[in-house]
Amino acid sequence: MSDVENPEAGRQARLGEHKQQLGDYGLRGLEGRMQHGLDPAAMLAVHEVRAKVEALAAALGGDMARLDALTKELHVGGVWKNAQRLAEASEPEVMVWHVLGGVCHEKNAAQDQLDDSGYLADVERVKAVLTDMSADLDRVKAVIAEHVQNARNKFEIVDGVAYAEGEFPFLNMAIGGERSGVWKDGELYFVGADAVDFESLAGQGYTKEEREDRGRKVTFWTKDGQDAVKQLYPGFGIVLNGDKNLALELAKTA
Numbered sequence: 001m002s003d004v005e006n007p008e009a010g011r012q013a014r015l016g017e018h019k020q021q022l023g024d025y026g027l028r029g030l031e032g033r034m035q036h037g038l039d040p041a042a043m044l045a046v047h048e049v050r051a052k053v054e055a056l057a058a059a060l061g062g063d064m065a066r067l068d069a070l071t072k073e074l075h076v077g078g079v080w081k082n083a084q085r086l087a088e089a090s091e092p093e094v095m096v097w098h099v100l101g102g103v104c105h106e107k108n109a110a111q112d113q114l115d116d117s118g119y120l121a122d123v124e125r126v127k128a129v130l131t132d133m134s135a136d137l138d139r140v141k142a143v144i145a146e147h148v149q150n151a152r153n154k155f156e157i158v159d160g161v162a163y164a165e166g167e168f169p170f171l172n173m174a175i176g177g178e179r180s181g182v183w184k185d186g187e188l189y190f191v192g193a194d195a196v197d198f199e200s201l202a203g204q205g206y207t208k209e210e211r212e213d214r215g216r217k218v219t220f221w222t223k224d225g226q227d228a229v230k231q232l233y234p235g236f237g238i239v240l241n242g243d244k245n246l247a248l249e250l251a252k253t254a
Contacts, residue, residue, distance in 0.1 A: 015116055018046050018123075027075055035113045037122050040100035041075045043130075044068060049123060052130035056099065059134050062092030070097055079174035080194035080235060080254075087177035089144050098144045098175075103129050151175035158182075161251045180254035182247045189239035189247035193254030198231045200253050 015034075022030040025045035033042035043049045044067070057064055070093050074082060085094050103126050107113050114122060133140050151172040155164040162173040162181035170192045173181040180193035198221065202208065206221040206228060213220075213230070221229040228246065230238040235254070239247040 011116070011120070014120070021045050021047055027072060034116075034119045035107070037105050037107050037114060037119075038126050039075075039104045039106065040071050040097055043100050043103070043126060044071055046123065049126055049130070052127050052134070053096065053100065056130055056134045056140075057092065057096050059137060060092040060095055060140070062096050067093040067096055070094065071100075077233075077235075079171050080179060080192065083174040083177060083179055086175045087148060089148060095140065095144055098147050099130070099133055099140055102143055102147050148175055152177075155181065159245075159248050161248045163248070180251040182244075182251050184244070187242055189242070189244060191237050191239065191247050191250045193235045193251060195235045195254060196237060196250055197253035198229070198237060198250070200250075201229065 019031050019034065022033060022042060022045045025041065027041055027045075030042055030045060033039055038046070038049065043053055053067075054064060056062075057067055070082070074097065079086070082094075085091060086098075089095055089098055105122065105125075133143075152175075154167070154172040155162045155169050155176065155178075157163065162169075162176070162178040163184075164173070164181070165184040168185075169183050170181055173192075180191070180196070183190040183192070198219070201221045206223045209220045209222055210217055211220055212218075219231040220227050221231065226241060228239065228241045228243070229250070230240055232238070237250065239250070
């Protein structure tokens with residue numbers, strides 16, 4: 001029986017192919033985009049969407065291997081390293097990535113997550129937008145300019161440092177040309193950059209301790225018997241004691 005005669009079987013086969021392709025792309029957990037909506041990496045992973053991306057890249061003179069490499073790097077935290085490239089948006093691969101990022105409609109809240117029909121509708125929406133973009137490069141440039149400008153509007157500069165509260169802002173900060181930033185969420189301050197000089201805390205009276213935390217070794221910086229900073233990665237840490245100025249000063253060391 002053909003897919004035309006049994007459309008549900010065809011739909012399930014298509015969903016299975018997408019899940020396999022997302023799993024094969026080389027990024028952990030990418031299959032979850034079937035519930036949250038296609039992001040740039042997922043658009044490159046799903047073959048029928050990738051074909052539309054290839055057409056856009058060709059129209060802009062971009063190279064798919066370089067686009068894959070950039071997208072994978074950004075997906076796993078390379079936004080700060082590529083901040084200037086994202087802000088200038090002059091390379092064809094960066095231009096394509098901006099378009100993909102702008103097309104992405106994430107569904108992160110549990111009540112808004114996509115079911116199978118919603119996911120496939122999102123795929124068709126993305127394909128249609130990419131097709132239109134490939135035929136109108138002036139629109140591509142306008143969308144990118146708007147994307148960069150909107151990113152800059154989503155944070156402020158406090159004491160020379162990009163700063164925001166509420167929605168996770170680091171990607172917007174990087175797109176806006178910043179090399180580091182501070183994000184307040186609740187009572188915590190998150191410091192992000194390609195690399196932060198956490199060792200500078202030693203000269204300010206903080207003591208470095210390595211401890212087990214949620215099943216892994218983590219560096220804590222303590223002062224007066226209290227945890228002040230939790231250092232998770234070379235470019236990412238959490239100020240635990242509510243000291244905004246400390247967070248800003250750490251961001252300046254990037």
